[in-house]
Amino acid sequence: MDKPVKDAGGGSKRGEGKDGKFTVNRRDFLRGVAVVGGAAFLGSPADALASRELTGWPDRVGMLTDLTECVGCRTCESACNAANGLPAPEVPFDEKSVFERKRRPTASAYTVVNRYGNAKGSGNPIYRKVQCNHCEEPSCASACPVRAYTKTPEGPVLYDKDVCFGCRYCMVACPYYAPAYDYESALEPRVVKCTMCHGRIKAGGIPACAGSCPVGAITFGNRTKLLKIARERIRKFPDRYVDQVYGEFEAGGTSWMYLSGIPFGELDFPTNLPRKPIVENTRGFLSAVPLVLTLWPALLGLCYTANRNKEEKG
Amino acid sequence: MSDNCLVKEETYPARFLSKLTMGMSMSEYARKLVTPFNVVAVIILSVGLPLIGLRFYSGLATVTHASNEYPWSILLGWGLFSGVPLSGTGYVMATAVYIFGFRKYHPLVRLGVLTGFMGYLFAVIYLLIDIGRPWRIYYPMAVSFGPTSVLFLVAWHVSTYLTVQLLEFSPAILEWINARRTRKWAILITVGMTIGGVILSTLHQSALGALFLMAPGKLHPLWYSPFIPVFFFISSIYAGLCMVIVVSTVASRFLKEKADDQFLGSLDGLTVGLGKAACVVMFVYFALRMVGVAHDDNWSLLLSSSYGYWFLTEILLFVLLPCIVLTVGFKRNSATLVRVGAFHAIAGVILTRLNISILMFNWNLPGHFHAIVPPIREVFIVLSIITLHILIFRWILNRMPVMREDPAYADDPH
Numbered sequence: 001m002d003k004p005v006k007d008a009g010g011g012s013k014r015g016e017g018k019d020g021k022f023t024v025n026r027r028d029f030l031r032g033v034a035v036v037g038g039a040a041f042l043g044s045p046a047d048a049l050a051s052r053e054l055t056g057w058p059d060r061v062g063m064l065t066d067l068t069e070c071v072g073c074r075t076c077e078s079a080c081n082a083a084n085g086l087p088a089p090e091v092p093f094d095e096k097s098v099f100e101r102k103r104r105p106t107a108s109a110y111t112v113v114n115r116y117g118n119a120k121g122s123g124n125p126i127y128r129k130v131q132c133n134h135c136e137e138p139s140c141a142s143a144c145p146v147r148a149y150t151k152t153p154e155g156p157v158l159y160d161k162d163v164c165f166g167c168r169y170c171m172v173a174c175p176y177y178a179p180a181y182d183y184e185s186a187l188e189p190r191v192v193k194c195t196m197c198h199g200r201i202k203a204g205g206i207p208a209c210a211g212s213c214p215v216g217a218i219t220f221g222n223r224t225k226l227l228k229i230a231r232e233r234i235r236k237f238p239d240r241y242v243d244q245v246y247g248e249f250e251a252g253g254t255s256w257m258y259l260s261g262i263p264f265g266e267l268d269f270p271t272n273l274p275r276k277p278i279v280e281n282t283r284g285f286l287s288a289v290p291l292v293l294t295l296w297p298a299l300l301g302l303c304y305t306a307n308r309n310k311e312e313k314g
Numbered sequence: 315m316s317d318n319c320l321v322k323e324e325t326y327p328a329r330f331l332s333k334l335t336m337g338m339s340m341s342e343y344a345r346k347l348v349t350p351f352n353v354v355a356v357i358i359l360s361v362g363l364p365l366i367g368l369r370f371y372s373g374l375a376t377v378t379h380a381s382n383e384y385p386w387s388i389l390l391g392w393g394l395f396s397g398v399p400l401s402g403t404g405y406v407m408a409t410a411v412y413i414f415g416f417r418k419y420h421p422l423v424r425l426g427v428l429t430g431f432m433g434y435l436f437a438v439i440y441l442l443i444d445i446g447r448p449w450r451i452y453y454p455m456a457v458s459f460g461p462t463s464v465l466f467l468v469a470w471h472v473s474t475y476l477t478v479q480l481l482e483f484s485p486a487i488l489e490w491i492n493a494r495r496t497r498k499w500a501i502l503i504t505v506g507m508t509i510g511g512v513i514l515s516t517l518h519q520s521a522l523g524a525l526f527l528m529a530p531g532k533l534h535p536l537w538y539s540p541f542i543p544v545f546f547f548i549s550s551i552y553a554g555l556c557m558v559i560v561v562s563t564v565a566s567r568f569l570k571e572k573a574d575d576q577f578l579g580s581l582d583g584l585t586v587g588l589g590k591a592a593c594v595v596m597f598v599y600f601a602l603r604m605v606g607v608a609h610d611d612n613w614s615l616l617l618s619s620s621y622g623y624w625f626l627t628e629i630l631l632f633v634l635l636p637c638i639v640l641t642v643g644f645k646r647n648s649a650t651l652v653r654v655g656a657f658h659a660i661a662g663v664i665l666t667r668l669n670i671s672i673l674m675f676n677w678n679l680p681g682h683f684h685a686i687v688p689p690i691r692e693v694f695i696v697l698s699i700i701t702l703h704i705l706i707f708r709w710i711l712n713r714m715p716v717m718r719e720d721p722a723y724a725d726d727p728h
Contacts, residue, residue, distance in 0.1 A: 104382060104383075105382075106382065139528055141462075142462040142463060142528075143463050143464070143465065143528050144460045144463055144465075145454040145460045145463040145465040145466035145468075145469050146453045146454050146457065146458040146459075146460050146466075147458050147459060147460040147463075148458070148460075163450075163453060163457060163458040164446070164447070164450075165445055165446060165447045165448075165450035165451060165453050165454075166445045166446015166447050166450075167445050167446075167465060168380075168385035168386065168445075168446075169385075169463070169465045169525070169528075171382065171385040172385055172386060172525070172526075172528065172529055172532070172675075173528040173529060175529075175530075175531060175532070177382065177383055179382075180382045181382060181385065181446075182373075182446075183373055183374050183375035183380065183381070184372075184373045184375050185373050185446075186369070186370055186371055186372055186373045187370065187447070188447070189373070189374075189446040189447070190446075270531055272530070272531040273530070273531055274530060278528055278530065279462065279528070281527040281528065281530060281540070282462075282464055282524055282527045282528060284540070285464065285520070285521070285524040285527065285543050286462070286464070286467075289467065289517060292513060292516050292517055293513060293517075296509070296512060296513045296516060297509055297513065300409075300413050300508075300509045300512055301509065303413050303414060304412070304413045304505055304509070307413065307414055307415030308415070
């Protein structure tokens, strides 16, 4: 239930063993032992599972992107570039030729906008902004063996280059292909992704892309309220939107949410994601670990003893 | 070693040098090194090693096709995901002999443990080339802990197991350098190390599969299964058994003079026995893979696309077929047929691991097949690490008592 909060700067030390993740592991362990001991009296595993339901923080923020509003001006890309001090792009931000191929966020661009044909036939192309979606329970963070990722209480998922050793498992685990890697860097490569302008949010501001959008396609605010706004828009204009807020439930939900006029699958959004956080898929495996650690020595020791005696007789 | 009594009066460095050159003089030794195999090895290394240098000079992008969509290339697909199951040799042999009491397989234990140790060592070497900041490789162990990560588990267990295997192999090293008293201690911990080895192997072999549990949708549904950790663990057992057959076959052919009569004399019989064990495990594995298809009700995918045909190729031609070859081999008591089956089964394990880590990963991205063909530079890096692997392996087999018993220690139990 509780997710650990680590300051972006500070490396985690052994002393942090009291925080959430270690507790969850201990609980897993106890649950495992309880199951094996046949101790149904101690409380069923289902209870333990229910107590871990994802609740998140009530005042976390989010971003609602209305793809029916976006005009593909790329102002957000330019604002993001400036706000994060990224290198100048190869092709200027007012150049439309970039739409001829599908792009993805890279080490020098936290966000990109792609163009899609409109299957509804109204003639206007559809633009989709791509960046890290800042999951409620991020796969990258649970996949990282050195905890280089932090889900902040405000919502953004942050990456800490000071502990990362470049295994890139976060990139394997991210269902949205969000993290990019500095493949050109020989010795100091980093994983690079949108920070949702965490510094600005902390200071009371709003992310650069949302602030710069000339047509108001990106709304920044409390995630719960954004969901209400999104639902309200769908209710008011049922012909304009498909009846889905992408990011509400996908892989446990994301801070970044989308409204679209055409099915999300046609815009390269992954549509085969589970509703629960992806890390749930490894829970069973991780719970089995303490069992192997405790049962194997006993069983193998037994085997050894039995066979040693046989050996002596023979 | 036979030359020990001759060098008693010599100084310690001279004695050590003679150990390294296997009792030959330097010029004699140098002359013996010029063989066709070594010439090819030097050519491969002279291309591959500079390329490894290039990776640390101008980045992974210059030597691999690893990209933001495909972060793991053949460096890991081959080096880690294929290399680790093939290194299951150590734990299967040590368990069979020391835990289950199949004493007659004792001649193969050291070869198995050495194969396992070298396999893990080189898996780490592939990893060190692939990861961004290799000098931070101990970070999961000492600096910042991510216990929710399956990779955290892999890091811990692979590094611990590497140590365990070194300890398991240490009697051979200690016999080589004639450290009799230390060797006694090393023998004492054998059973403890073996049990530790099985625990660690169970966990990290399965954890390598569990890594992909975090990529539903990215991995093709025929290969993605909640049972994937079990698949990886079970297949590592028969991979280990078959790899012992393969390595002992190759080593006894090319380094015959380094093996004693007990090793060579029992090899065919033991090979058939290992083949029998392997095919039992393979039938279980085959059944489990089918259960996996049934569990997710993926039957309709089998005959509906080329992915399905590819899955059937893997499961029928590279699991069931070698399994049948092994069965026929041990039924007819034919070591040759068992060896053919073992080579075939190993090819199957490699194919499965490459399918999961590379070929079927991101199967739904456009331009997928173009993205998975490795560049020639990366192929040469892999080739040169394989070459180094063989050279060091051969170096050890030439010197240490692995395929033979040191007569000086024949009376000591181990």
